[in-house]
Amino acid sequence: MELRFLLLLLLLCISGFQAQESDAVESRVEGQSLVVECRYRSPDYSATRKTWCQLRGEICSPLVSTSYTSYGYNNKVASGRTTIEDDTRNGIVTITMEKLQVQDSRVYWCALYDPPNTLYPLTTIKLDVFKEVHEYDVIEGQSLSVQCPYNTQRYKEEKKAWCRSTVQNKWEVLVNTYHGFLSYQNSAQKGRARIHDDTQKGIVTITMEKLKVDDAGVYWCALYQPPNLYRIIEVKLAVTKTTTTRVVPVTSSTGHTSLILSTASAGVNPADSSLSSERNFIILGVVLGVLFILALIGLVILYTRKSKQLKTRGDGQAEAIYEEPKDATVSQGFGNMNDPKDDKQEIPQDLKYATLAFKSRPSPRESVYDNITPSRALETPHTRSSTEPVEYASISLKPLASGTKS
Incomplete structure (x- = not known):
C-alpha cells in the first residue's frame, strides 16, 4: 500500500x-x-x-x-x-x-x-x-415575498442567503442566516431585505419591502457556504413606476404658452405594453360589434314601420268605396263606378265600386228598393254550395225635378 x-x-x-x-x-x-x-x-x-x-x-x-x-x-x-x-x-x-x-x-x-x-x-x-425560474412584476412601493423549499434532512441548519447578481456574473449577498455563539440564527434583516428559515418545514422565506425601480434584476435564494453559493431558486424581478400626471408647458409659434396634462409611466416593460395594446384592441372590437348590432336593429325597425305604412295606404285606397255627395239636394243615387276605360286593365272580377248617398227619411213619392233575401233561383243541386256572407242595402230613388234633363 x-x-x-x-x-x-x-x-x-x-x-x-x-x-x-x-x-x-x-x-x-x-x-x-x-x-x-x-x-x-x-x-x-x-x-x-x-x-x-x-x-x-x-x-x-x-x-x-x-x-x-x-x-x-x-x-x-x-x-x-x-x-x-x-x-x-x-x-x-x-x-x-x-x-x-x-x-x-x-x-x-x-x-x-x-x-x-x-x-x-x-x-x-x-x-x-435550482428550481424553475420565478418571474415577478411589481409596482414601485410594493413588497415582494419569495418562498424557497429545501431538503431538511441534509440542509436543515446550513446557512441560507438572499443574493443579487452583479456585473461579470458575481453575486452580492444582501442578507443571510448565520450560526451564532450558541445556536443557529434562522432569521436576519438587513436594510429592506429580511430572511427567515423555517427548519421544520424546510422553507426559506425572503421579503423585500418598499421596492424601487433600481431593485429590478436577478436574485438567488441559495445555500450559503462562504464563499460558495448554491442556488435554490432564481428570481427575475421587474419593478415599474406608477402612472403619474404632470403639467407640461408648451409654447406655440405665436409666443403663447399653454399647459398640457401629460400622463406617463416610467419603467414599463415591453411585455406590459403589448398586453395593454392587446387589451385595447379587444375592447375596441367589442364596442364596434355592439354598435353594428344596434345599427342593424334600427334598420330592421325602420323597414318594418315603412312596410306597415305602405300597407295601410293600399288598404285605404281599396276600402274607400263609399263617399257622401257634396250636393245636399241629391237624396240618393246609385251607379256603377267602373270606368269603361278600366275594362282594359286587369281588375279583379269580384271588385265593384259604388257611390251611395243617404237621406234621413225617404218621401212617399220616392221609390224604395229593398234587397231582402238572396235569390236561390239559379242554384241547382249540382252547383249548390255553402252560402257566402251577403250584405244587404236599401236604395231609394228620387224623381228628377221638372225641367231637368235626364
Missing part, C-alpha cells in the same frame, strides 16, 4: 501527471441530468480506481467508484442516480447524474481513488441545481 502511494505521488510530481483543476460551473434545472468527462493522461493509471465524490469542507465523500472484483477491474458502476464509467483505452472517465435535485448542488471531484482516503482530483465541478 505504501509502495503504491509513493509511486503514485512520484508520478504526479515527476512524470507530469497533474490534476486537472479547471473548475467548471454547471447549472441545471431540477429534474435534468449532468454528464461530466474527466481525462487522465498516463496509461499507467488505466487500472487505477476512479471515483466521483462530493466535497464538504475539506472532505470529499465518494458517491460512486470503480472497483475490483474476482473477475477483474469493474470499470462501470451505478449507485442510486449516479453512474461512473472508465474508458481505460482512451483515458476518459464519464460520470452521469440523473434526475437532479436542489440538494445536489455542491462541489464535486472526479478523482483517482486509492481507498480508503487517498484522492487525487482530476476535475473539480461546481454543480448548481
Whole structure:
C-alpha cells in the first residue's frame, strides 16, 4: 500500500501527471441530468480506481467508484442516480447524474481513488441545481415575498442567503442566516431585505419591502457556504413606476404658452405594453360589434314601420268605396263606378265600386228598393254550395225635378 502511494505521488510530481483543476460551473434545472468527462493522461493509471465524490469542507465523500472484483477491474458502476464509467483505452472517465435535485448542488471531484482516503482530483465541478425560474412584476412601493423549499434532512441548519447578481456574473449577498455563539440564527434583516428559515418545514422565506425601480434584476435564494453559493431558486424581478400626471408647458409659434396634462409611466416593460395594446384592441372590437348590432336593429325597425305604412295606404285606397255627395239636394243615387276605360286593365272580377248617398227619411213619392233575401233561383243541386256572407242595402230613388234633363 505504501509502495503504491509513493509511486503514485512520484508520478504526479515527476512524470507530469497533474490534476486537472479547471473548475467548471454547471447549472441545471431540477429534474435534468449532468454528464461530466474527466481525462487522465498516463496509461499507467488505466487500472487505477476512479471515483466521483462530493466535497464538504475539506472532505470529499465518494458517491460512486470503480472497483475490483474476482473477475477483474469493474470499470462501470451505478449507485442510486449516479453512474461512473472508465474508458481505460482512451483515458476518459464519464460520470452521469440523473434526475437532479436542489440538494445536489455542491462541489464535486472526479478523482483517482486509492481507498480508503487517498484522492487525487482530476476535475473539480461546481454543480448548481435550482428550481424553475420565478418571474415577478411589481409596482414601485410594493413588497415582494419569495418562498424557497429545501431538503431538511441534509440542509436543515446550513446557512441560507438572499443574493443579487452583479456585473461579470458575481453575486452580492444582501442578507443571510448565520450560526451564532450558541445556536443557529434562522432569521436576519438587513436594510429592506429580511430572511427567515423555517427548519421544520424546510422553507426559506425572503421579503423585500418598499421596492424601487433600481431593485429590478436577478436574485438567488441559495445555500450559503462562504464563499460558495448554491442556488435554490432564481428570481427575475421587474419593478415599474406608477402612472403619474404632470403639467407640461408648451409654447406655440405665436409666443403663447399653454399647459398640457401629460400622463406617463416610467419603467414599463415591453411585455406590459403589448398586453395593454392587446387589451385595447379587444375592447375596441367589442364596442364596434355592439354598435353594428344596434345599427342593424334600427334598420330592421325602420323597414318594418315603412312596410306597415305602405300597407295601410293600399288598404285605404281599396276600402274607400263609399263617399257622401257634396250636393245636399241629391237624396240618393246609385251607379256603377267602373270606368269603361278600366275594362282594359286587369281588375279583379269580384271588385265593384259604388257611390251611395243617404237621406234621413225617404218621401212617399220616392221609390224604395229593398234587397231582402238572396235569390236561390239559379242554384241547382249540382252547383249548390255553402252560402257566402251577403250584405244587404236599401236604395231609394228620387224623381228628377221638372225641367231637368235626364
